Amino acid sequence: NAGVTQTPKFRVLKTGQSMTLLCAQDMNHEYMYWYRQDPGMGLRLIHYSVGEGTTAKGEVPDGYNVSRLKKQNFLLGLESAAPSQTSVYFCASSYSQESSGANVLTFGAGSRLTVL
Amino acid sequence: KQEVTQIPAALSVPEGENLVLNCSFTDSAIYNLQWFRQDPGKGLTSLLLIQSSQREQTSGRLNASLDKSSGRSTLYIAASQPGDSATYLCAVIPPLGGYNKLIFGAGTRLAVHP
Numbered sequence: 001n002a003g004v005t006q007t008p009k010f011r012v013l014k015t016g017q018s019m020t021l022l023c024a025q026d027m028n029h030e031y032m033y034w035y036r037q038d039p040g041m042g043l044r045l046i047h048y049s050v051g052e053g054t055t056a057k058g059e060v061p062d063g064y065n066v067s068r069l070k071k072q073n074f075l076l077g078l079e080s081a082a083p084s085q086t087s088v089y090f091c092a093s094s095y096s097q098e099s100s101g102a103n104v105l106t107f108g109a110g111s112r113l114t115v116l
Numbered sequence: 117k118q119e120v121t122q123i124p125a126a127l128s129v130p131e132g133e134n135l136v137l138n139c140s141f142t143d144s145a146i147y148n149l150q151w152f153r154q155d156p157g158k159g160l161t162s163l164l165l166i167q168s169s170q171r172e173q174t175s176g177r178l179n180a181s182l183d184k185s186s187g188r189s190t191l192y193i194a195a196s197q198p199g200d201s202a203t204y205l206c207a208v209i210p211p212l213g214g215y216n217k218l219i220f221g222a223g224t225r226l227a228v229h230p
Contacts, residue, residue, distance in 0.1 A: 004159065031215065031216075033215065033216070040125075040222050041222050042120060042205065042207070042219070042220030042221050042222050042223070043160075043205075043207075043218075043220040044220075045216065045218070048215075048216050056216070058216065090159060090160070092159075092160075092215075094215050096214075097214025097215055097216060098214060099147065099148055099150070099165070099209045099213075099214060099215055099218070100165070101165050104162040104165075105160070105162060105215055105218075106159075107159030107160040107161070108159050109157060109158050109159050110157070110158070110159060
């Protein structure tokens with residue numbers, strides 16, 4: 001039972017390069033989320049999706065794009081990477097938006113991105 | 117704007133100690149509060165969820181309390197073990213909010229040494 005899988009786990013980019021992070025979940029969850037985690041700060045929501053074909057902005061969406069072409073996959077793209085985007089990125093999924101003990105957020109292991 | 121603070125940022129204790137991790141939030145209007153555990157190289161795992169109408173939740177050696185009026189929550193870990201070493205994060209959801217409104221603290225990094 002894989003849960004939420006993120007690829008790649010590590011990546012080093014040069015300023016201006018582009019890349020895509022892939023998140024895949026096998027739990028048939030409707031909702032998927034992308035967060036970033038920076039030292040000394042809590043996780044911040046970048047974008048999220050409430051279902052296949054939909055996306056919405058979170059707290060810190062600038063510089064990122066997302067797509068949800070298939071229910072099980074949520075892609076996070078950086079079109080022109082900047083050093084400020086150096087961070088650890090986490091994907092998560094949930095059955096619904098309702099925060100409850102029966103509907104917990106399931107997180108991936110994270111993707112560490114360094115932009116030089 | 118809701119802000120979530122966790123103090124201390126890091127904590128080192130000997131095995132067997134009972135310990136308390138603190139979480140404070142600036143706006144007492146919350147839907148619920150959650151505690152997560154984060155292990156190095158791994159994602160977050162949900163530990164306990166306290167609804168705004170509840171005062172505490174327990175799971176094994178973990179007990180989380182919530183005092184909305186003072187904007188505080190504590191996570192009590194009894195008889196700590198080296199396997200408890202991890203970063204613990206708390207997060208709140210505002211009223212009428214879902215997981216897309218989750219606001220995290222920066223976490224407390226706990227080290228339990230033998």
